[in-house]
Amino acid sequence: MTALDIPTARVFEPLLAPSRYKGAYGGRGSGKSHFFGENIVEEHLSIPGHRTVCIREVQKSIERSSKQLIVDKINKFGLNSLFDVQDQLIKTPGDGLIIFQGMQNHTADSIKSLEGFDRAWIEEAQSISAYSWRMLRPTMRKAGSEIWASWNPASPEDPIDDFFRGPGSDRADLVAVRANWSDNPWFNDGTLPTERVEDLRARPDEYGHIWEGDYVTISDAIIFRNRVSVEDFRSPEEARFYYGVDWGFAKDPTAAVRCFIQDECLFIDYEAGGVGVELDDTPALLEEIPGAYRWPWKADGARPETISFLANRFGFKISAAEKWPGSVEDGVARLKAFKKIIVHPRCKGIAEEFRKYSYKVDKKTEDILPVIADAWNHYIDALRYALDGVIQNRRRMPKFTQQTVQRIARQ
Structure with a gap:
């Protein structure tokens, strides 16, 4: 057993306990994807035979998946000798497996292959369709299995957002946290702070959605x-x-x-x-x-x-x-x-x-x-x-004197 020391932002602490549904939503630079990627590596290191599927709604190639993020975490923790990184999947200790799938590429029958998986992580979950969400939830039926989702909110009507934040989201087996750049202790380690300030200055209409996890308006x-x-x-x-x-x-x-x-x-x-x-x-x-x-x-x-x-x-x-x-x-x-x-x-x-x-x-x-x-x-x-006094009542009727009435009458 290799012990990992993984610093975790406090905002993600509620997601560390077991729960059927775990969600993290917010803007850019929050570390949502890094948190889930590190958890996947940690679980596969400590649980033999663990199986995880990393999902996007559309995944045209493995390069568009979250595979590289997980490979980067494996390299960061010095676990290359324990993980077998292949073209389309990653084999993990104790015959475990990490695969990467696009939901639009699969039918209801083919998605049944996920029945024995322990974890499903949906990245960019704001794009998941209602049909895909309905298929995935009952498919992940193994005892103790969990469904994770990370997303930048686009609309409260998106299926993932409605499930985690809408009516009924108070269920006992669901936990979701809002995480933004300000919750990330390591946010200043790079170029993102400059990007954020420039967006705030030059693109304020887009800033709320990109950086603060606000809905698109x-x-x-x-x-x-x-x-x-x-x-x-x-x-x-x-x-x-x-x-x-x-x-x-x-x-x-x-x-x-x-x-x-x-x-x-x-x-x-x-x-x-x-x-x-x-x-x-x-x-x-x-x-x-x-x-x-x-x-x-x-x-x-x-x-x-x-x-x-x-x-x-x-x-x-x-x-x-x-x-x-x-x-x-x-x-x-x-x-x-x-x-x-x-x-x-x-x-x-x-x-x-x-x-x-x-x-x-x-x-x-x-x-x-x-x-x-x-x-x-x-x-x-x-x-x-x-600004009371600077702001004027544009609807106030003008005051008329006897002289102004006579002048108007002569016109």
């Missing part, structure tokens, strides 16, 4: 598409800062932001937030933003008692932002009127919301509707409140 529905960039900058001392806060309810976060306007661009340099923030903890949350006591705040007026508490008990210069029918739409229009919106990298909450804040989309026709979805809007609401 219809980019035209993203309200601030191509209008927001995440860049490092230094806030000028002479700036006129605007502060805003949106109160949390239930699972919605309390969200606070600070911003300033310069050269017709909007800069967002600080944020603070949290879910389940109690009233007594709110002052400390707002204090995370520099200058919180010196500058005026604008807040959601739905909680006047909170505004009063902060003003009278703690001395915050805080008042309710004005609201009117259509104030959300007016706020969006004013924000889009800036030449550019620049978000500091430390403001991760509002950067994420800008990537996801969108108009509703008809699921059947994919038509983009003129209705703003009530989601991913807490920090953005705080930003609208902060």
